[in-house]
Amino acid sequence: MKYINALFCLLLLTITACEDSAVVTLPTIEDQHISFTIDGQQQSLRGVDESTLYVTALTINTATEENRLYLRRMSADNEVVLSITAENIPVRKLEKGMAYAGETYSPATIEVETSEISGSIYCPHQENTSSMRYEALLSFDSFDEHGRMIGTFRTKEGADNPVELLNGTFDLHVNLVE
Numbered sequence: 001m002k003y004i005n006a007l008f009c010l011l012l013l014t015i016t017a018c019e020d021s022a023v024v025t026l027p028t029i030e031d032q033h034i035s036f037t038i039d040g041q042q043q044s045l046r047g048v049d050e051s052t053l054y055v056t057a058l059t060i061n062t063a064t065e066e067n068r069l070y071l072r073r074m075s076a077d078n079e080v081v082l083s084i085t086a087e088n089i090p091v092r093k094l095e096k097g098m099a100y101a102g103e104t105y106s107p108a109t110i111e112v113e114t115s116e117i118s119g120s121i122y123c124p125h126q127e128n129t130s131s132m133r134y135e136a137l138l139s140f141d142s143f144d145e146h147g148r149m150i151g152t153f154r155t156k157e158g159a160d161n162p163v164e165l166l167n168g169t170f171d172l173h174v175n176l177v178e
Contacts, residue, residue, distance in 0.1 A: 026076050029173075034073040034082050036153075036168040038112070045073035045082055057175040058091070058098070058143070067091060069108075069138070071149075071170055081113040084153060084170070086138050096145035098176070105137030108153060110165065135159035136168075149174040 026047035035044040052072050060067045066088055074081040086108035090101040115129035140151030153168035155161045 026074060026078055028076050032073070032172045034071060034084070034168075034170045034172070036082075037166040039163050042167075043075075043080065043082075045075055045080060047074040047076045047078065049074070049078075054175065056172055057177050058149075059177040060091075060093075062178050069174075071172055071174070073170075073172070079115060083111045083113075084136070084138060085109045085111075089138070091143075098143040100140050100143075100151075102139070105139045105152075105154075107156070108136045108138040110134040110136045110153065110155070132162045134161045134165060136165065140170075143174065147173045147175060 026049055028046040029048060030046060033044050033046050035042070037043070052074070055070055056072055058067060058069045069084070069086045069089055071084040072082070086106055089106040091098045092101045111131060111133050113129065113131045135156040136153055137156050138151065138153040140149050143149045148171070150171045151169070153165070153170065155165045
């Protein structure tokens with residue numbers, strides 16, 4: 001009985017000594033990013049979770065030649081998530097990689113989600129989640145044979161966007177799915 005009481009006290013001490021707030025730190029990929037300026041604040045998102053690595057992709061339907069580009073990164077604390085989606089961008093396949101066939105930017109949609117993580121380490125949850133959608137324009141400069149895509153984006157002039165996104169750049173590994 002003496003040992004059971006000692007184990008119970010040790011367990012109680014361990015539980016009460018633990019941190020009581022949730023801290024989320026996502027892994028980051030330092031040589032990949034989505035960066036932009038919003039409301040005068042510079043952001044550079046490098047965080048990833050399990051889904052991000054697989055859904056950052058350019059999918060091409062070889063029968064119809066329709067395509068969809070989906071880019072996504074988040075802050076290391078998971079409080080800001082940015083997704084860019086563009087459909088049927090003018091691309092052409094090269095022997096190694098892809099090339100942007102247009103002379104200008106293509107229409108895209110940007111979604112920025114913000115939230116706060118709260119609760120204890122035993123029960124973390126998102127709180128105060130909000131989402132903003134932007135009409136945008138996107139172009140990429142290169143897409144090499146290793147899947148590295150480098151490009152730019154900005155909010156569409158004259159669109160009914162909540163605030164203006166400026167200086168948008170991305171440098172990401174993008175999966176090519178045919």
